[in-house]
Amino acid sequence: MRIIRSAIYTVAILGALTAQAAADGYPAVPLLSTSKTVMDEEIAYPTTGPAKISAMLVTIAPGEKTMVHQHGVPLFVYVLEGEVSVDYGKYGVKIFKKGQSFMEAMAIEHAGTNVTGSPVQLLAVYMGAEGAKDVIPRP
Secondary structure, three states: OHHHHHHHHHHHHHOOOOHHHHHOOOOOOOOOOOOEOOOOOEOOOOOOOOEEEEEEEEEEOOOOEOOOEEOOOOEEEEEEEOEEEEEOHHHOEEEEEOOOEEEOOOOOOEEEEEOOOOOEEEEEEEEEEOOOOOOEEOO
């Protein structure tokens, strides 16, 4: 329950997190401020319909690998527990650990693997629109 409360709190403050707000005494810890994904892509919001935000807790078991996929919408990821290795194919592999946050690649196919002996838990916040696909499986 504590993790869920932390995830809800994190989602609630994301829109207000700026360096200026922190400097002015706002009780927030900046997690991320960027206009690009982890693969240096410009963030672009879908325009298929009304805005839609979806927040999920993603758990990857020890040794488990996600399917190869892309994202049709910007995706903010915060690593709540563990360590995940993300393979971006010809662009290389990146390791993300507990406490790190990033904007996931959109147009570059990738797959995540839990390389540890304990579960990985991620807060995934998809910033999309009605009709847009959060996750696009690839062969």
